[in-house]
Amino acid sequence: MALRTTITERQRRLGSELRKLREQAGLTVSDSAASIGMGRVHLTHVEAGRTAISTERLHGLCASYGCTSSTYVDALVCLSEAKGKGWWSPYKGKLPTAALDLAEMEASSEDLRSYESLFIPGLFQTEDYTRSVFQASDTVATTEGVDTSVRFRMQRQALLTREDSPKVHAVIHEAALHVRFGGTNVMRRQLLHLVELADLPNVTIQVLPFTAKAVSALNTPFCLLTSHSGALETVQLDHPEQSLYLHAPDAVARYRRQFERLRTNALPPVNARATPVSHDSRDSLGLIQYVLYTL
Known part of the structure; x- marks a missing residue:
């Protein structure tokens, strides 16, 4: 699992939002990672923006956290799937x-x-x-x-x-x-x-x-x-x-x-x-x- 050497604000924001959802749900990193078949360390890196998460696993996390807002989940998916490329x-x-x-x-x-x-x-x-x-x-x-x-x-x-x-x-x-x-x-x-x-x-x-x-x-x-x-x-x-x-x-x-x-x-x-x-x-x-x- 290669970790990012430079973390963009978009990537950092995605990790922050996932950590916020987990904490609101009262779940530990270990329990959350296990619910989607991911290692604890891997999820820790995701929450820190150091590595990516698949769309399937992202949906799985949101479901385990009890997040029911489709607009919000779609926003997280957009953050996750964005390539970060543009005129800049x-x-x-x-x-x-x-x-x-x-x-x-x-x-x-x-x-x-x-x-x-x-x-x-x-x-x-x-x-x-x-x-x-x-x-x-x-x-x-x-x-x-x-x-x-x-x-x-x-x-x-x-x-x-x-x-x-x-x-x-x-x-x-x-x-x-x-x-x-x-x-x-x-x-x-x-x-x-x-x-x-x-x-x-x-x-x-x-x-x-x-x-x-x-x-x-x-x-x-x-x-x-x-x-x-x-x-x-x-x-x-x-x-x-x-x-x-x-x-x-x-x-x-x-x-x-x-x-x-x-x-x-x-x-x-x-x-x-x-x-x-x-x-x-x-x-x-x-x-x-x-x-x-x-x-």
Whole structure:
């Protein structure tokens, strides 16, 4: 039984879900493994994401754990049978594993909700803005590395306009509109690009103003991804060294509530088709236009 040397977030998630089901059922690793004709050590490796499990045995485990949700079981089967290959595959060995994990998760997502405090979200960045962000970062040390990272981020954005594109709802703190990555001209094009993207039917963009009550710009940026018909939810948190993924129900619920607070306190979404006359109150488009005027 060959063990994986690199474990992806998808593989780690499958193992975590199976371990959670087993613990909820009150079964030991030995008893669970015996129920499907598998060795205890083998199942331990499966739960750690270090090795695969057949679809037949996966169904057997779910049955022994008393899992009756067909949607959830189907989601686990998808995690197990996925090959992990996609447009991001050529970047293996060139970019951190966390970047590839995020691309794979986005590819299967149906709903993305994110909050950013000091940056424009990566899915909304222009090429020049992205380049300036990486050039100012300590995480990419070479020109070739910057070029690769920029190209990768631009390819990620294809999911916004694909045939089965997910719903994307982003809350961006006003501070991110003022941090001038790349200078004035780059920021002007970036803000205009935000307005253009907001016209997509699956994209919602709101700005959280400095004046928002009981909300701080220091809130941790995060992305809440929902996939497999809502059966799986993951919170992704960026970190300079390694991204953090949370999927415990209480953690997901906490960030879901946090996003609702941010969304509620943010200005109404950008609506590029609204006429100036209809702007009788503050909204996200008006604030973006104001920042553009002051650049």
